[in-house]
Amino acid sequence: MATKTSTATDAATPGMPQLDFSTFGNQIFWLVVTLVVIYLILSRVALPRIAAVLAERSGTISNDVAAAEDLKAKAIAAEEAYNQALTDARAEAAKIVAMTKADMKAELDAAIAKADAEISQKAAESEKVINDIRASALESVEEVAKSTALALVSALGGKEDTDAVDVAVSTEIKG
Amino acid sequence: MASEVQSEGGGLVFQPMDQFVVKPLFGDGSIQWYTVTNVTLWMALAVVAIVVILVLGTARRAMVPSRSQSIGELAYGFIYKMVEDVAGKDAVGYFPYIMTLFMFIVCANFLGLIPMSFTTTSHIAVTAVMAMAVFLSVTLLGFVKNGMSFLSLFWISSAPLALRPILALIEVISYFVRPVSHSIRLAGNMMAGHAVIKVFAAFAGVAVIAPLSVLAITAIYALEILVSFIQAYVFAILTCVYLKDALHPHH
Numbered sequence: 182m183a184t185k186t187s188t189a190t191d192a193a194t195p196g197m198p199q200l201d202f203s204t205f206g207n208q209i210f211w212l213v214v215t216l217v218v219i220y221l222i223l224s225r226v227a228l229p230r231i232a233a234v235l236a237e238r239s240g241t242i243s244n245d246v247a248a249a250e251d252l253k254a255k256a257i258a259a260e261e262a263y264n265q266a267l268t269d270a271r272a273e274a275a276k277i278v279a280m281t282k283a284d285m286k287a288e289l290d291a292a293i294a295k296a297d298a299e300i301s302q303k304a305a306e307s308e309k310v311i312n313d314i315r316a317s318a319l320e321s322v323e324e325v326a327k328s329t330a331l332a333l334v335s336a337l338g339g340k341e342d343t344d345a346v347d348v349a350v351s352t353e354i355k356g
Numbered sequence: 357m358a359s360e361v362q363s364e365g366g367g368l369v370f371q372p373m374d375q376f377v378v379k380p381l382f383g384d385g386s387i388q389w390y391t392v393t394n395v396t397l398w399m400a401l402a403v404v405a406i407v408v409i410l411v412l413g414t415a416r417r418a419m420v421p422s423r424s425q426s427i428g429e430l431a432y433g434f435i436y437k438m439v440e441d442v443a444g445k446d447a448v449g450y451f452p453y454i455m456t457l458f459m460f461i462v463c464a465n466f467l468g469l470i471p472m473s474f475t476t477t478s479h480i481a482v483t484a485v486m487a488m489a490v491f492l493s494v495t496l497l498g499f500v501k502n503g504m505s506f507l508s509l510f511w512i513s514s515a516p517l518a519l520r521p522i523l524a525l526i527e528v529i530s531y532f533v534r535p536v537s538h539s540i541r542l543a544g545n546m547m548a549g550h551a552v553i554k555v556f557a558a559f560a561g562v563a564v565i566a567p568l569s570v571l572a573i574t575a576i577y578a579l580e581i582l583v584s585f586i587q588a589y590v591f592a593i594l595t596c597v598y599l600k601d602a603l604h605p606h607h
Contacts, residue, residue, distance in 0.1 A: 197373060199480045199547065204378040206389035208481040215399040216486075219406055219460050224452040227410035231432045234417050234425075241419060 326350045372554035376478055376547065394474040395482075402463040402476070410459070431459065435592060442596035447603055454599075457486060458592040465546060465584035469577070477587075478546035480539060487539035490595050498602035509605035538594055545587045549580040 413424035468475025498506040560569040
């Protein structure tokens with residue numbers, strides 16, 4: 182094979198086939214054909230397709246990112262709404278507690294007032310009874326004193342002068 | 357290819373450049389411009405590789421990319437961002453051309469790493485055509501977009517007036533050297549690496565050195581993988597830089 186090829190390269194320098202000018206036309210022709218074919222394939226098919234794929238992908242990615250940001254904003258809004266609802270509920274609860282407290286206080290006050298009234302009424306009644314008892318007790322004392330005095334007078338040998346004794350005793354007690 | 361057979365036969369035969377020989381795929385005739393050669397085969401395979409990566413890999417248009425689709429999208433994004441960053445936002449219209457160059461070079465470089473393969477980008481004829489195409493179209497574009505003010509690229513107004521003619525001369529020379537460096541950089545890198553691997557492969561014929569040789573081939577192969585990508589990247593980014601000069605010639 183070396184002998185075969187050497188016939189082709191003999192014309193130029195035998196050392197370097199690159200400088201064998203007899204093959205230049207052939208190489209240049211096929212190079213031009215190749216480059217034109219590659220250019221047509223790339224510009225007609227390959228490059229538009231890859232460009233479309235890349236554009237579509239970057240579009241999808243930016244859409245997804247936008248959607249994600251949307252969802253994030255929604256989540257933040259939902260959290261805010263939740264917090265708002267929580268605050269409202271707390272305020273409502275506090276209001277109800279205060280209202281209940283006020284109601285209970287009013288009822289309690291009413292009950293206490295009623296109880297106080299009842300107690301003072303009872304106290305007045307009791308006082309009246311006590312006064313009655315005291316009065317009756319005083320009367321009894323007068324009677325006992327009168328009868329005792331009468332008995333004493335008679336025992337001492339005096340005349341049983343009822344009226345005088347009565348008057349005397351009454352005067353003594355009152356005095 | 358032939359050298360391995362011979363080195364097994366006996367003695368050390370170094371024919372590291374045999375792998376770069378252009379020969380007809382069918383038959384044994386002379387090479388006309390239309391002859392189907394190994395150049396045709398490996399360029400066609402590069403086209404197939406590009407179709408697999410960028411067309412079949414992305415055929416499902418999945419929202420969540422599969423591995424093959426990721427590779428296609430990665431290549432697209434890589435070059436697109438490079439064009440945008442280096443050449444400017446108004447240069448994205450030229451993105452398909454730069455993508456074509458990059459994908460062809462990167463696929464041809466990596467296909468060339470397959471043992472027994474033919475590396476189309478190691479030929480100065482191939483890289484020179486691409487570099488000249490870039491050079492001519494960028495120069496034309498510069499004049500079409502900016503008219504004669506494109507020449508202000510060579511007239512550095514921020515330099516002292518006395519220095520400007522000298523700088524202009526240097527700028528013009530460097531401008532015209534661009535396609536040369538652009539093409540030889542790629543072809544030279546590809547050729548050198550492959551030739552070195554071939555030399556080490558020839559050494560593997562001697563049993564004593566063979567383990568060392570295999571190790572060296574492995575190491576250089578790893579380096580070549582890096583170089584294959586980096587050279588394609590460098591070619592593409594330099595094209596972007598030239599494009600930027602054409603669109604915005606004012607320093």
